[in-house]
Amino acid sequence: MERPPIHVLLVDDDEDDYILTRDLLSRPGLTARYQLTWISHYEEARAALASGRFDLCLLDYRLGVHTGLDLLQETRDLPHRPPMIVLTGQGDRAVDLAAMEAGAAEYLLKSELTAEGLDRVLRYALERRRAEERLRRERDLISRIMETSPVGIVVADREGVITFANQRAEQIVGPLLSRPDSPRRRLWLWPLQPLENGAAPAPVPWQTVLDGGQPLHDLRQLWDDGSRRVALSINAAPLRDASGRIDGLVVTLDDITGRLELEERLRQSQKMECVGQLAAGVAHDINNVLTVIQGHADLLREAVPEQSPQARSIRQICAAAERAARFVRQLLLFSRKQVVQVKRLDLNQVLHNLAQMLARLLGEDVHLELDCAPDLPTVEADLGMIEQVVMNLAVNARDAMPQGGRLRLATTTLEVSEPEATRRGAPRPGRYVCLEVTDTGCGMDPATLARIFEPFFSTKETGKGTGLGLATVYGIVKQHQGWIEVASKPGAGTTFRVYLPAAAGPASGPDDTAFETRPRSHQRETILVVEDEPDLRELVCELLSACHYHVESAAHGLEALTVWERLEGRVDLLLTDVVMPQGLNGCELARRLRQRKPDLRVIYTSGYTGTLAGRHLRLEDGWFLPKPYRPAVLARVVRACLDSPVGSPPPPDLDPILAGCAAEFPGTAQQPDAA
Template identity: 40%
Template sequence: MCPERMILAAHPQSMFRRLSASRQTMAVLWLVVLAVWLSTTVARAEERIVLQLKWYHQFQFAGFYAADVKGFYAAEGLHVIIREGSPKRPAIQEVLEGRADFGVSNESVLLARLHGEPLVACAAIFQHSPYVVLTRADSGIRKPSDLPGRTLMMASPEASVQFLAMLKHEGIPLQRVKLVPQTWDLRDLIEKRVDAVTAYSTVEPMQMRQVGVEPAMIRVTDYGVDFYGDTLFTTETMVKKDRAQVAAFVRATRRGWEYAMEHPQEMIDLILKMPEVKRRGLRRENLESEAKEMRPLILPELVDMGHMNPGRWERMEQIFQETGFIRHKQSLKGFLFEPDPGIDTGLLWSLGCVLALALLIGGIVLLWNVQLRRKVERSTRDVRLSEANLTALIENTSASIWSVDRDLRYIIFNSHFHRLVEESLGRPPEVGMALSEILSAEELAERKPLYDRALAGERFLWEVNRTFRNVPHILAESFSPISNGREITGVTVFSYDITEQRKLEEQYRQSQKMDAIGQLAGGVAHDFNNLLMVIQGNASLALMAELPPEEVHAILQDIVTATERAAALTSQLLAFSRRQPMQPRDLEMNTIVTEASRMFGRLIGEDITLQTELTPSPTPVHADSGMIEQVLLNLAVNARDAMPHGGQLTLRTRVVPPQDLPGKLAARVDGEEFVQVDVSDNGQGIAADCLPHIFEPFFTTKEVGKGTGLGLATAFGIAQQHGGWLTVESMVGHGSTFSLFLPRHASTNGKQAAAPEPAVKKRRGNETILIVEDDSTVRNVVVHVLKQNGYRIYEAVNGQTALELWEQCGLETDVLITDMVMPGGVSGHELAQQLLAKKPSLKVIYTSGYSAEVFRGDFVLPAGVDFLRKPYRAEDLLAAVGKALDGGKTSV
């Protein structure tokens, strides 16, 4: 005992006499206050307090058990009865109806207060909500957008505000989720009677794992909804009756929770001894898992136990308003419990006017000081909490995050970025280190313009390829400027690894290609089998019976017709795949449209009116007339089919300046004029949801059997092959307009294109022809036709053989007929080049049935070279030979 205290104990009266009058008065005042406090404590010890828990006994309420068994309640003069909760005993109802003094609930405490119930929040035990949507891992449900159409078991909407707020933030209507009432039986999810349930992340996931079912969780906190969890509350009546008693209960409860979080195993031992817990068969591993999951929700190392932020409660109120649970924002005054009772002015007035004035001034100063200190403490806690939350967010993300200042020096970065840089470059980054100290000169030259863009105020995404541990990665980097008011002080970069995403996208595209190939193969096989049936059946008939010449002629004519249909089918396939070689020449589009309109008159029928509106301006284009006519034919047939009961088909031309071109085409050209051809109808129109897919292969709006889905895709491919574009505008019930855009060709100076050359008549001759064809059956047909018409023939099976044969027949050979794709390493084009070098006067005719290896989409035949696409008729072969022999010099 110190000397001063010993003197005071030995001579209390003398010491009291030494005090000044004012100090004597203050001492009397404190003695009165002490007496009142002691009398209140004694009275309180005689009263019992009932605490109603939210749920059954488990580690979720360990702090309350600790406050009881460790004597913290008793030290405050409190006798507390802790009652177990259940779905039939809701805590809020028990407290409001007077069967309990305190209760534990969630955000429903605030909602009840906003609906007029006199509830007061005393302490927030859980700083973050444990609320989750729980699913089976094998259900495929990973995010809110997976819930529409699924069955979700949850409590009443009032008890599930967090879930509804999450759906609203994600733009998902509640009506799209199948809701069923909560049965509180987890077997409904385990046995797949429902797809998801609302639950606590601290309890139910462990229960699922114990029965061998892996859980998956959607945490509402991941989607911008972060409410307080378990909250201790009471009523305004209880606070007004004895504020000091409420404060004492809160103090003891906080001590209990601090003890429980520091001694989890001791509390687990206590809980396992409870009779109710034994009856439910709760095991130690359940409680240990629950205690572990609760720690990041309570944050005992970062936040004072029971801390409540008024601003956060106001944000929760705002979410209630956004979700429709309240109509208007209300005052929360009195909702958060304040432990200090304030100053008793009546007692002060009893001590005299002068002393009252002095105490009033002192009280005001003291109150201001206390409130200031509390505000500073509260602000400090909030700042620490915000910093802890921000740090947790940055550290727990899978992205690499870093910030640099205007001098490109690192300000901050997360551990993921630190580890990535150290592993890839062998040197860890440090705050204050410049980019030039980490990156090579080449990398810095590549990266600096990106930072300059962000420092100029631009926000943008950038993809970059990087190699880590000899494995290539694709990174998506988001650059954002850091602004301090109007000044940009640095750049923050978020970098995500999207390698797997790109792989999945590529796999999806490949699967789409395989589906398309399957559809194409099925359609082609069907059509070719029909054609082969005609050819094979007629040929068999001609061989089996001795028929008159006129019947044999009819059978052979059917075979020829079938082969022409097969050729038309392969032509369409080649055009669709952009493998059909172009034979462009200068054309006048007005002339093409005029000639096409004459053919359309017979095609569309008498109940459809055909109208042409041609621009008076010249419309020169450099194009393949056959391909362009095929596009117009496809569009006209579609327009006819869209008007089954008649209507009007309009063909319209105009010259389009660069500024009026469609966006996608304008981005590809530089100041070019285009010729536009519109094919319009006033038929049924195309639904809006079909328009984005209208040019996709195999997409058709026609009935089964009435469309292949290749017509518009082929037309679009032809337009692109000519350096143009094809667009569509349509409205259901008002018709459609398809617009073909082709580059305006200036070489004709606006004059009409020259008329096509007259057809060369077939001729007989005695010239020498070298035929190079690897397919013996095709070669035999060609040889037979030409020999029958007087020509001398040399044959070769491939390019190499032809070169060897040329040594003995080269001088007398007048024409080379060669296939384009052959085995042996020498293509038809290479063969022609070598032979023309030896004999420039040689005439060349190319043939091919499959031109994918040579004739790519942009291939154009050299001037003066003839091309016969297989299959071709004998007349076409003879005409091509005659044209070559009668024509000018060939150049390849």
């Protein structure tokens, strides 16, 4: 395929020179095809050069009242001016130098022109222009890359003096080149310190890069110049000249402050999740034991006279078991394994309802202030759990003010954008309701602040707290799809901000359905108890037999199927643990038996709630009774389930018990525990 011609502009006021030049460029054997355009007037030549249509220009030195040097000077700043080759009739070194200084690509004598020589000069001028254009584009690309780079780029010489810093570098650490005498101009004087807490100060090994050529990779340092603190990831590599000698170094700076916060939040979340899984497993086993202890202690308390010496010991056993049960419930709240009874709540109303109780709890030395925002949106939340959050934070604040002070509870709303949700750790963007709890107490240092949500971490004296108060708050808030922010300084008090997703619609009203106790059936119902813990199974059977039920028992699901076959399906209620050995859990057992008897009533029990046996229980599956439970509670729930239609919800007065929120009895009101 024939290459397109090279367009050459000849600016010359002599027609004979035009004819000569045309003949030279038309000779055969040249390296390219040339298309020559002749212009004899100065003004036309200037316009032609500005058009950008020509690849090369041959320019006569003399142009009437003007010279070729004038045209060179006048068109020097044109963006698309072609390479200019000056032609003259006589050699003049001064003119030659002036032409080159004005931007001429070459200077030729007309008397020495040949076709081959002119072809060679034109080719070299064009190749040089193309090389310069490639270099210009590469430099422009490098410049744009440097200025739009997401990381800071700094270049320094062997003395550490900065010779270049891109825009991003100065955005991260501030101006580096504005003042020649600034310490920022020298790498050795940068205000850097190790990022790890407690690490011994050590200078950045810049000299190692310069002397040994060993690069630095992801050296994490804290920039702290008094006006800004930035966590940096620093990389450095030697800069070599054409001979390979190291004459400086190039440094990249990456602001990792936000990334470290996200990494820390992820580590904290993973740690809490691991501890939560452990807590749930431990709680399951402990609740089985507590159910047995509480059950037998209650039976003994009923059998022993109130004023007897044994009664005091039994009461102590009951109280200790109750404390242990509350401790386990906090573990479950922390591990987010507790069932949430969601209703639309007015957070302002919740605070007003708690105000009187909080005032007694805080004591006379702590002044309680409520600052509730008007027209606050509702939140979809469990009332008992939200009250637990408020109580735990209030107790925590009270303990931080042993000499008294002020506790302020405030509510506000916040609109969270998608970028802000990522930065703040919000589950999703949208509208949130904020509960702000501020005290004027002793505050916390950064080391304490970093650990406050860890389970069992406490700054209190031994015996003054379990270390689960704030861990419980954390678990509840996470379970409600919210998040917590904390601000505190030693001696300046602490502020907790709890954010919960806003809901649409007014607050839910109180339940208006009253539970009507049905008369006890005269027939003796049959209950099948399936429990793998022998002591607990024996206790439950004893309690239900005392309530005049016919009780059959099994240690696991497969044995329960055998008992069912022996009874020929004459079972009114299945009371089964959820997690059991032998490969058949309580949910699967109930499903199989329901296929044989659709109107079978089912009560599940377990040492923890939430996701059971790999799935969530549905209302039609049966009721759920969390462990530990007291004998009286077991009797009430069993009777109510037998008296209720299959698939119906528990009556309102049993809702808290079946949700695991109130296995309490008169005289054992639960107190919140602060970390």
